[in-house]
Amino acid sequence: MGRVEMKTQQAYSLCDAMELALSPSPLLPPEAALLYVGSYFCDRYFCTTPESVWDAAFALAQGFPEGAVLVVPTPSQAQLERVKEVVLRLAEKHAGLLREIVLNDYAMLRWAQEALPSLPRWCGRAMSKDFRDPRYPLPSQRIKLLDTAENSNLMNLQVLGVEADPVNPLSLPQDHHLLVAVHVPLAYVTMGRLCEFGSIGKPLDQKFRPGGSCSRQCTDNWLIYENRGFSFVKCGRAVYTSNKHIQAELPDGQLRIIHSALANCLQTAGGEEAKR
Numbered sequence: 460m461g462r463v464e465m466k467t468q469q470a471y472s473l474c475d476a477m478e479l480a481l482s483p484s485p486l487l488p489p490e491a492a493l494l495y496v497g498s499y500f501c502d503r504y505f506c507t508t509p510e511s512v513w514d515a516a517f518a519l520a521q522g523f524p525e526g527a528v529l530v531v532p533t534p535s536q537a538q539l540e541r542v543k544e545v546v547l548r549l550a551e552k553h554a555g556l557l558r559e560i561v562l563n564d565y566a567m568l569r570w571a572q573e574a575l576p577s578l579p580r581w582c583g584r585a586m587s588k589d590f591r592d593p594r595y596p597l598p599s600q601r602i603k604l605l606d607t608a609e610n611s612n613l614m615n616l617q618v619l620g621v622e623a624d625p626v627n628p629l630s631l632p633q634d635h636h637l638l639v640a641v642h643v644p645l646a647y648v649t650m651g652r653l654c655e656f657g658s659i660g661k662p663l664d665q666k667f668r669p670g671g672s673c674s675r676q677c678t679d680n681w682l683i684y685e686n687r688g689f690s691f692v693k694c695g696r697a698v699y700t701s702n703k704h705i706q707a708e709l710p711d712g713q714l715r716i717i718h719s720a721l722a723n724c725l726q727t728a729g730g731e732e733a734k735r
Contacts, residue, residue, distance in 0.1 A: 468492055468715040470640070471523075473516055474499055474530045475695055477508065478678040480720035481515050487522075488718055494520040495717060497530035499563060499585055500650050500697040502538040503673035505531065506545055517553045526556040531571075533564040533585060543570065550575055559619065562586075568616045579619040581640065584647050591626045591646055593700050594687045599630040602639065610636045620715070624648075626700065628708045640715040644703035645722045650696045681725065694721060 471488055472495035473480045496516040498505040520527035529549060534542040550557055560578050562568045563585035571580055582604055589603055604613065604621040611617055620638030623629070624646035631639065677695035684691055692699045699721070709716070 467712050470495060470528070470715055470717045471720060472530075472642070472717050473519075473720045475501065475504060475677075475697065476721040476724055477512050477516055478675075479724040481512065481519070487519075491718065492523060492525040493528050493558065493715075494523045494526070495528045495530055495561070496520070497561075498532045499530055499561075499583055499647070500532055501677075501695050502532045502534040502542055504675065504677065504695060506538055506541045507673050507675055508545075513549060517549075517556055520553075520556050526558045527553065528559045528561060528581075529557055530561040530583060531563065531567060533567065542567075543574070546571070547574065550578065561622070565614055565616065568618065572616055580617070581638075582613065582618055582621040584622040584624055584642060585650070587621070587623055589623065589625075591624050591648055593626045593646075593689050593702075597627045600625045600627040601630050601632075605632055605635045605637060605639070608635070608637050613637075622717070624702065625705055625709075626702045628705060629710065631710055631713060638715065639713065640717055641709060642702075642717045642719065643706050644701055645692065645699040645719045646702035648691065648698045648700050650698065653696070683725075692721075692725060 469488060469490045470493040471491040474495050475498050477496065494516070496513070498508075517527055529546065531542065531546055546560075550560075557578065559581060560571055560575065561581040561583040562571055563583035565586075568580055568582070571578070587602065587604060589600060590597065591600070600623075602621060602623045607613065608618075608621075611619065618637060620640055622640045622642065624642050626646050629641065682693040684693075689700060706716075
């Protein structure tokens with residue numbers, strides 16, 4: 460099998476910001492072919508998403524030519540079975556719209572390969588261990604998962620593609636056998652085990668507990684800060700930074716470009732705040 464060729468494809472991601480992105484009415488890129496729903500970083504967010512929000516997200520996906528992609532976070536041991544139940548329920552309920560599934564760890568990739576064998580699988584952005592800190596620029600950035608893949612086989616798992624969050628010019632190998640998706644204009648930098656937003660409103664002795672209850676405070680709270688001249692956004696358990704500057708340098712005709720609804724929400728909120 461030779462080098463993977465594909466036309467540049469646009470997608471739009473509601474992930475980890477579904478309530479924000481769906482209310483009151485989302486501003487969608489007209490060229491987007493796929494809608495991403497779910498969560499990359501938080502199993503509690505994924506499991507506590509109300510059914511009405513899932514229904515609204517999949518209803519929105521009806522307007523996308525290629526339908527929906529379900530994104531599944533790495534589950535903790537406590538949430539493992541519940542995450543699986545949610546995935547199977549959504550896969551059955553929205554079978555006519557669901558085209559692909561994104562997993563963020565090898566164990567869930569293996570489970571999905573057995574439980575949903577007909578649904579194409581992607582390695583999600585949380586599986587990428589590539590360096591992605593804009594404070595330490597590099598001349599180029601590779602995707603290590605591409606280097607370890609043989610044909611469409613990764614650790615004896617069949618996958619369709621891999622995702623990346625480049626903050627430096629992206630360098631792809633001459634011969635790679637997987638599709639590549641790139642997140643813009645917010646790149647994921649890192650994530651933590653604890654969600655500090657989940658402690659909002661809780662008594663002091665109940666704050667910052669990894670097994671605490673989730674009231675989805677991340678749906679309307681975030682933190683923006685600067686360090687060494689770069690801006691960062693913390694939303695939920697993940698920290699993001701802008702990679703808008705690399706969009707013009709992305710390889711043409713080889714990528715799926717996933718646009719972030721969270722970025723649109725933050726921009727809209729910033730504009731409203733500035734008017735006050």
